[in-house]
Amino acid sequence: MSIAMQIETENAVPAASNPIIEVKGISKIYGSDIVALENIDLAFEEGQLTSLLGPSGCGKTTLLKIVAGLLKPSHGEILVKGKKVHGPGPERAFVFQDFALMPWANVMQNVAFGLKMQGVGKAAREDTARHYISEVGLSGFEQKFPHQLSGGMRQRVGLARALAVNADVLLMDEPFSAVDEQTRRKFQEDLMRLREVEKKTFLFVTHSIEEAVYVSDRIVLLSPRPGRVSQIIDPDIPQDIGPDELRRNDVYLDTVESIWHGIKKYVE
Amino acid sequence: MSLTHTAEKRIGAARADAPGLIRWLSEFTLIWKILSIALFAGAWELAGRSGFNFSFPTFSDTVAALWEMAVDGSLGAAYLRTLEPLVIGLAFSLIVGISAGIAMGLRHDVEWFSLPIFIVMQAAPMAALIPLVTFVYGIGLTAKVLAVVMLAMPVITINSYKAVRNVPPSLVSMCHSFMGSRQQQILHIIIPAASPMMFAGLRLGVAEGFSGVVLAELLITPTGIGDLITFHRSIANFAHMYATIVSIVLFAIVTVGSLQWLETALFRPEKRSSQ
Ligand SMILES: Nc1ncnc2c1ncn2[C@@H]1O[C@H](COP(=O)(O)OP(=O)(O)OP(=O)(O)O)[C@@H](O)[C@H]1O
Ligand SMILES: [Mg+2]
Numbered sequence: 312m313s314i315a316m317q318i319e320t321e322n323a324v325p326a327a328s329n330p331i332i333e334v335k336g337i338s339k340i341y342g343s344d345i346v347a348l349e350n351i352d353l354a355f356e357e358g359q360l361t362s363l364l365g366p367s368g369c370g371k372t373t374l375l376k377i378v379a380g381l382l383k384p385s386h387g388e389i390l391v392k393g394k395k396v397h398g399p400g401p402e403r404a405f406v407f408q409d410f411a412l413m414p415w416a417n418v419m420q421n422v423a424f425g426l427k428m429q430g431v432g433k434a435a436r437e438d439t440a441r442h443y444i445s446e447v448g449l450s451g452f453e454q455k456f457p458h459q460l461s462g463g464m465r466q467r468v469g470l471a472r473a474l475a476v477n478a479d480v481l482l483m484d485e486p487f488s489a490v491d492e493q494t495r496r497k498f499q500e501d502l503m504r505l506r507e508v509e510k511k512t513f514l515f516v517t518h519s520i521e522e523a524v525y526v527s528d529r530i531v532l533l534s535p536r537p538g539r540v541s542q543i544i545d546p547d548i549p550q551d552i553g554p555d556e557l558r559r560n561d562v563y564l565d566t567v568e569s570i571w572h573g574i575k576k577y578v579e
Numbered sequence: 580m581s582l583t584h585t586a587e588k589r590i591g592a593a594r595a596d597a598p599g600l601i602r603w604l605s606e607f608t609l610i611w612k613i614l615s616i617a618l619f620a621g622a623w624e625l626a627g628r629s630g631f632n633f634s635f636p637t638f639s640d641t642v643a644a645l646w647e648m649a650v651d652g653s654l655g656a657a658y659l660r661t662l663e664p665l666v667i668g669l670a671f672s673l674i675v676g677i678s679a680g681i682a683m684g685l686r687h688d689v690e691w692f693s694l695p696i697f698i699v700m701q702a703a704p705m706a707a708l709i710p711l712v713t714f715v716y717g718i719g720l721t722a723k724v725l726a727v728v729m730l731a732m733p734v735i736t737i738n739s740y741k742a743v744r745n746v747p748p749s750l751v752s753m754c755h756s757f758m759g760s761r762q763q764q765i766l767h768i769i770i771p772a773a774s775p776m777m778f779a780g781l782r783l784g785v786a787e788g789f790s791g792v793v794l795a796e797l798l799i800t801p802t803g804i805g806d807l808i809t810f811h812r813s814i815a816n817f818a819h820m821y822a823t824i825v826s827i828v829l830f831a832i833v834t835v836g837s838l839q840w841l842e843t844a845l846f847r848p849e850k851r852s853s854q
Contacts, residue, residue: 415846
């Protein structure tokens with residue numbers, strides 16, 4: 312079984328030249344018998360956006376949380392810039408699917424929270440927070456509380472909070488699942504722009520094949536329980552075309568189609 | 580109509596610039612409150628005048644009796660006596676109850692050890708145990724403080740415990756992911772997130788504490804308010820008896836209500852700006 316997987320991954324993975332995060336032999340067993348992940352080997356290159364794609368329950372969130380240091384793996388290790396890590400670190404920041412905003416704190420306080428934990432003084436952290444609040448398009452909302460914002464705006468607050476700590480790697484668990492389709496497209500474009508401007512590495516969980524193909528440099532397809540790497544795809548989409556053109560691009564459509572074929576056998 | 584209008588304007592103005600408690604109070608539609616109190620007083624007055632029960636005084640007699648006791652100092656003296664076990668008992672219940680509840684919510688070993696005790700305490704009719712307390716602690720201040728603690732502490736503890744348990748795990752993860760220490764996690768996430776449910780427990784606990792002190796003063800030895808009630812009943816001064824009861828009920832309501840204000844002021848700034 313592990314041989315079959317090795318062969319599959321061996322010819323699929325081009326050797327990563329400059330991995331900022333390495334996942335080595337990670338397995339996760341919940342309780343005594345729920346094998347959520349089995350022997351995952353992956354490398355994420357600096358400055359790239361990688362999507363984790365796979366059917367519900369295949370362990371995407373589990374893998375992302377292990378990389379974040381929020382969950383302990385049952386086996387294996389996580390290397391960040393070549394060093395083994397045992398928990399969360401300043402190089403990584405997490406964007407939560409349910410936003411995880413503090414309802415009693417306003418936008419400014421929420422965005423500055425990570426910096427506060429790091430011991431940054433009030434004036435300095437508010438300056439930084441203000442910068443990222445405007446970066447995600449929420450200027451003027453600094454004093455608002457989460458319940459006064461829309462779902463899309465709340466997710467932007469979560470994103471700004473992750474950006475504010477200036478981590479190299481952003482880990483995002485289905486960040487756009489709670490927003491409507493228009494907002495989602497806007498977000499996707501923002502995300503790609505952020506990758507250009509901020510030069511960050513993104514690790515991104517999604518349910519949407521189209522979204523993955525659209526925004527990713529690399530797509531990791533996971534198989535359902537036990538979660539394993541079933542396929543790695545590097546969409547080879549021309550860089551210089553606009554978003555509307557892209558959605559009609561042949562390479563784009565073919566990639567979506569082939570992933571759909573790869574994933575279909577699990578869904579049925 | 581025009582009167583209502585100007586009154587509303589005045590409340591509106593008070594809301595805009597008055598800080599703290601006054602502003603909080605004015606947020607309730609004052610007109611309706613006054614109206615319902617007036618209605619209640621009217622019904623009481625009529626019932627008293629109808630003479631359905633010889634011991635039931637009219638509203639106006641009760642108010643007059645209240646005024647008389649306030650002026651001659653007997654009410655003030657009684658409250659001073661009653662407040663002593665109440666304040667000591669509540670302070671103890673709050674400090675120990677909240678700490679124990681939070682500790683049980685945070686640590687499984689503490690939970691395993693002490694949760695059963697508090698569950699039994701909360702389920703048992705504690706008032707029935709008050710007479711037993713006198714066998715051990717006599718009839719002095721200690722016994723009365725204990726009566727307050729027995730009634731107030733279980734609900735405070737259990738609610739604090741449940742509040743900590745109900746803190747959204749994703750908020751705790753969030754703090755962890757930004758490398759918050761355990762101490763920062765408790766201070767910046769768990770306590771503010773738990774505060775609404777915790778304060779619900781505090782309000783119940785403080786109300787129970789009032790019951791505890793009055794029960795103790797009626798059952799153990801008559802002192803303070805309990806003494807005033809017993810005394811006026813024994814000499815058939817029913818208006819005075821009712822006035823005393825009304826005063827302690829009002830006092831309890833105001834105390835419990837101000838806890839709500841305190842919660843909003845301390846932990847829940849978003850409720851202040853939610854209009
Ligand atoms: N705390 C837990 N205890 C036991 N089992 C768990 C726990 N968390 C997750 N699992 C199981 O592990 C598997 C992987 O869960 P995970 O949340 O990582 O999946 P996912 O790919 O993120 O799914 P989705 O796309 O629905 O978010 C699931 O089958 C789930 O039932
Ligand atoms: Mg998930």
